[in-house]
Amino acid sequence: MLPRHSAVTLEQVARQAGVSRATVSRIVNGVSTVDPALAERVNVVVKQLGYVPNLSARSLASRRAGAVALVVPEDVERFFGDPFFGALVAGIQGKMRGSGFLLDVLIAADDPRQTSDLLLGGKVDAAILFSHRIEQSFMSMMSASLPVVLAGRPSDATEPTCHYVDVDNRGGAEFVTRHLLERGHRRIAMIRGPEDSPAAADRLQGYLDAHEAAGIEPGPIVAGDFTSAGGVAAAERLLDEGASCTAVFAANDLMAIGTMGVLRRRGLRIPDDIAVAGFDDVPSAADTVPPLTTVRQPSREQGAALAEAALALVAGEQVEQGQVLATELIVREST
Incomplete structure (x- = not known):
């Protein structure tokens, strides 16, 4: 075993494994044409010696920065306080693990254009942007310069240069509203999301579709x-x-949980006096009193799909322009 302070090189791995430096390089870079038995032997030596690829050298050789930016147009409290963002980032990071790319999270609450120097300065190879509160002109400028994938559909669905991964917000909202109607409710209030959010607009439309x-x-x-x-x-x-x-029907679980607290303080019983439903299926939705009926959106899967699309675009592969993931109605005791 080499001393801990010594940086292990490709040459040292190659000598101990009894192969060429080029073979080691191909194996650690994931080239699939290498003989599996040989790759296993080299990987054993890599583990034994504690070899870590030199990302800087790899970036210079490939002319890539080795990083993908996630741009979140929210303030810090909202980003860390909303379980949706945590699940999405976990999905992105899970897909990127082992890809050789780092994830840079940029929280740009006031003006996402403040991040343009970083995004356009060659420090990242692709960007994942939240369509919520990001101006169409900014998204168009970014996508003209580097691969961009949107978390959520763009506010302008005709924008030809933006790839996106969304969930079926409209269908999910229609499911839960129809569920309330089928329970006999004929006067269903809705707490909608922000007016500048495409997801909020789609959830409102699903609510209206069910009534129509x-x-x-x-x-x-x-x-x-x-x-x-x-x-x-x-x-x-x-x-x-x-x-x-x-x-x-509240357009997300955080608002639904806030609503339930108000109803209880006003002496109303849920669901005997008034039923409540949400959207997202955050972890605490099952722990409310009573447990919250909601729409489960696949946030981790959405994050993984966003990362997969971004990495594919960096590699020059064809990527579907828009992906929409299915949602699921979760019926609990609040309705």
Whole structure:
């Protein structure tokens, strides 16, 4: 075993494995044409010696930065406080593990264009952007200069240069609204998400679709912001204005959980007096009292698909322009 302070080289691995330096290089870079038995032998030596590939040298040779940027247009508190972001990042990181690329997370709450120097300065090979609150012109500028994949559909669906991975927000919202209608509710309020969010717009449209299909007028619609505090404020508005409703569909679980707290404080029983449903299926949704009916969106799978698309674009491969992942209705005791 070499001393710990000595950096193990390809040549040292090659000597101990009894192969050429070029063979070791091909194996550690994942070339699939190498004989499996030979690759196994070399990988054993790599592990024994503790060889770590020189990413800087690899980047120089490939003319790549070896990094993918994830640009999140939210403030720090929202990013770390919303379980959706954590699941998405976990999915991205899981897919990138072993790819030789690093993930740079850039939180750009006020103006995502502040990150343009980094994105366009050759320090990353691709970018994953949240379509929410990122201007179309900024996305177009980025995608003209490097591979870009959007988390969520673009606000302008005709934008030809942006690849995206979304979930079926509209269908999921229609599922849960239809579920409430089938439970006999004829006056369903909705707490919608931010007006500049394509996901919020799709969830609102799904709510309206279900009412139209049933021939029933939709209930009151109040604005929210995808935060628990926003759900609290919206629910208080509904009650203070005397809105007549027997169910509330909040456009995400954080707002639904905030709504449930308001209803309990006002002495209303869930679901006996009023039913509540959400969207996302965050981990705490199953632990509310009562457990929350919601729409499960595959956030980890979406993250993995985003990373896969970004890495494929860097490699020059063909990538489907838009992917939409299925959602699932999870019925619990709140409805």
